Amino acid sequence: MSEITCWFDFASNYSYLSVLRLARQQDVIVHWKPFLLGPIFKEQGWDNSPFVLQKDKGDYVWKDMPRECAKYGLPWRQPSAFPRRSILAARVALLGEHQPWIAEFCARVMLANFEHDEDIGNQACIAAILTSIGLDAEALLAAAQSPDNKARLHARSDEARALHIFGAPTFFVGPEMYWGNDRLSDALAYATR
Amino acid sequence: MSEITCWFDFASNYSYLSVLRLARQQDVIVHWKPFLLGPIFKEQGWDNSPFVLQKDKGDYVWKDMPRECAKYGLPWRQPSAFPRRSILAARVALLGEHQPWIAEFCARVMLANFEHDEDIGNQACIAAILTSIGLDAEALLAAAQSPDNKARLHARSDEARALHIFGAPTFFVGPEMYWGNDRLSDALAYATR
Helix, strand or coil: CEEEEEEECCCCHHHHHHHHHHHHCCCEEEEEEECCHHHHHHHCCCCCCHHHHCHHHHHHHHHHHHHHHHHHCCCCCCCCCCCCCCHHHHHHHHHHCCCCCHHHHHHHHHHHHHCCCCCCCCHHHHHHHHHHCCCCHHHHHHHHCCHHHHHHHHHHHHHHHHCCCCCCCEEEECCEEEECHHHHHHHHHHHCC | CEEEEEEECCCCHHHHHHHHHHHHCCCEEEEEEECCHHHHHHHCCCCCCHHHHCHHHHHHHHHHHHHHHHHHCCCCCCCCCCCCCCHHHHHHHHHHCCCCCHHHHHHHHHHHHHCCCCCCCCHHHHHHHHHHCCCCHHHHHHHHCCHHHHHHHHHHHHHHHHCCCCCCCEEEECCEEEECHHHHHHHHHHHCC
């Protein structure tokens, strides 16, 4: 079976498109790599998303997103806060990386942020999502915030840097890197060649 | 007949893809808008292309380009200098904007830069291109560098700012803005709806 690795940030609107598209894929194994863009952006000297720092680009993105969502048949509501704090969701996703619930969890967090305009930085939001898919929210939230798991998310940032990742989503098929939801079809075509 | 407006910079590698694709289009009227990204980037506080300033992104772009060119059936050689000075080519293109030779001129300048690795900032390079399509190079280069025409290119930058253009290529179909070669198919689909 073909394989693809997907690096994504729950705060990233273009990651939303790719996570939902990949969560639907049946014919490829997805390796989910939740990570935080913040530390990557910080190294560029940016203290926020470029979509906030560059006003014209940011304004454009909110015109681009409804068109993109229509293209892929995905729901869309512009979040009332952007970018949202994604560290808690990323920590939980780290725990689920190799679990059968990972795709569903990622899709639901993304929909909470970009369809339902919910604050995914809020523990109650993540707990509700975990419960909705039949998981023990309390135990997972405690494990997610354990020192060990926090250290794993730090290590994930180092891994991203080592791979020269500069944005999200970013895909790898073997050593081939593809940046952006606009390259997901190419990456999948290469994976299934 | 459907219409699309294409804002592009001869120094921009993703503009290269779009200019060549549009130069082949028979079923849509293209309004060519040569402009300079430099002044737009300067307002962001950037003194060079983001592909130079952001090393990881720049390194990626040179892996992305051969794949993109293969996808669109376009030739590709990574320029030995990037970004090249595009002001002279832009000034000539401004003169040709409403002339039958504009598409061919733009395509040849782009190929000089991104297939033949020629210095399009050099007057001899632009003169050779003009001559190759049967035009009076000497007269056009003189007109291109007249005070009036220089002022027109300045005004073009103001026009780009007024439209909130932040990168190239950028397309308009009526008031709808599309940024990047990755959106050209969507823009064309919308234009011919």
